Amino acid sequence: NAGVTQTPKFQVLKTGQSMTLQCAQDMNHEYMSWYRQDPGMGLRLIHYSVGAGITDQGEVPNGYNVSRSTTEDFPLRLLSAAPSQTSVYFCASSMGLLSGNTIYFGEGSWLTVV
Amino acid sequence: QQQVKQSPQSLIVQKGGISIINCAYENTAFDYFPWYQQFPGKGPALLIAIRPDVSEKKEGRFTISFNKSAKQFSLHIMDSQPGDSATYFCAAPFRGSQGNLIFGKGTKLSVKP
Numbered sequence: 216n217a218g219v220t221q222t223p224k225f226q227v228l229k230t231g232q233s234m235t236l237q238c239a240q241d242m243n244h245e246y247m248s249w250y251r252q253d254p255g256m257g258l259r260l261i262h263y264s265v266g267a268g269i270t271d272q273g274e275v276p277n278g279y280n281v282s283r284s285t286t287e288d289f290p291l292r293l294l295s296a297a298p299s300q301t302s303v304y305f306c307a308s309s310m311g312l313l314s315g316n317t318i319y320f321g322e323g324s325w326l327t328v329v
Numbered sequence: 330q331q332q333v334k335q336s337p338q339s340l341i342v343q344k345g346g347i348s349i350i351n352c353a354y355e356n357t358a359f360d361y362f363p364w365y366q367q368f369p370g371k372g373p374a375l376l377i378a379i380r381p382d383v384s385e386k387k388e389g390r391f392t393i394s395f396n397k398s399a400k401q402f403s404l405h406i407m408d409s410q411p412g413d414s415a416t417y418f419c420a421a422p423f424r425g426s427q428g429n430l431i432f433g434k435g436t437k438l439s440v441k442p
Contacts (some may be wrong), residue, residue, distance in 0.1 A: 219372075246428025255338070257418060257434035258373065263426055271425060274330065305372055311428045312361050315380075318430060320372035 217241050221306050221321035228296045228328045236291040236324050238306030244319075246309045247289040248273065249281065251302040252323075258305065264289055296328045331355055333421050335433025342440050348406040350436045352419035355400070358427065362395060364404045365418045365432075373418060377404070409440045 222237045240247065248263035250273075260273030264283040278300060280292040289308075293300060304324045310316040334353045342348045354362070360381035365373035379386045379393040379402065386393045392405040406413055416437050420430035 246426065248429050250432075255434060257335075258432040260423060260429055260431065263423075263429050265426055265428060273423070273425070273429070274431070307429075309428050312422055312430070313359060313427050317363065317375045317378065318428075320374070322372050323370075 219306055219308050219319050219321035221304075221324050223324060224322070225325045226327070228293070228326065230296060230298060230328060232296050233292070233294050234296065235293075236304055236306075236326070238289045238291065238321060239287050240289075240306075240308040240319075241287065242308060242310075242319070243286060244308035244310050245286070246311055246318075247283065248307045248318075249279070249289070249291045250305045250307060250320075251275065252305060253302050261291065261304075293326075298328045300326065301328045302326060331357075331421075331424055331431050333419060333431050333433040335419050335436060337436060338434070339437045340439070342409045342438065344409065344411060344440055344442050346409050346440075348404075348409045348413070348438055348440070350404045350417055350419070350438075351401065352403065352421075352433055353399075353401045354421040356424075357422045358424055359422055360397070361422055362393065362402045363420050363430070364391075364393065365420065367416045367418065367435075376417070406438075409438075411440045411442050414438055414440050 262281040363378035423429040
């Protein structure tokens, strides 16, 4: 049981390049989400999904796309990277908080845009 | 936009002392208030959480106090240890989805030996 797995761990991009951060969970969780963490800003919700085929915007969605074709996978796409997207990205999953469950986080992906 | 306000930003405590971190939230769809602990280079991990049927929850040296009327909750770390040095985040349910949280900006705790 690997939990929430993110790849890559580290990435350097040039401004304007595109890339995809991968996230997979093996806990059969309905809910998945992406957060970004910046110094002094805490964790901010980018996009989330409540099940396969259903996604929605969080607090800071601009510049990012997501899709959820399977229960297990929830990739985050940067279509045209900007220096403001330099951050640590965390993927998370849960079975839903109403029923006594919690949110589990991956180990993070460090992204630098130059 | 939904907010969770956390204070202080940083905290220095002597070993054996009490660490207190406070959080204030706006209206949420339901009551579930967790605290997450994060060590450098790692993802956040659930430390302790409280649900609406109690005003206080204790797990070992960690206690959450919850004041529903004031929309506030706090984390108390008793007998703080150097190993408790980490960043702590409070959170509240995101109004848009029952599977997500909105986080405070974090408190960096340093426990001095």
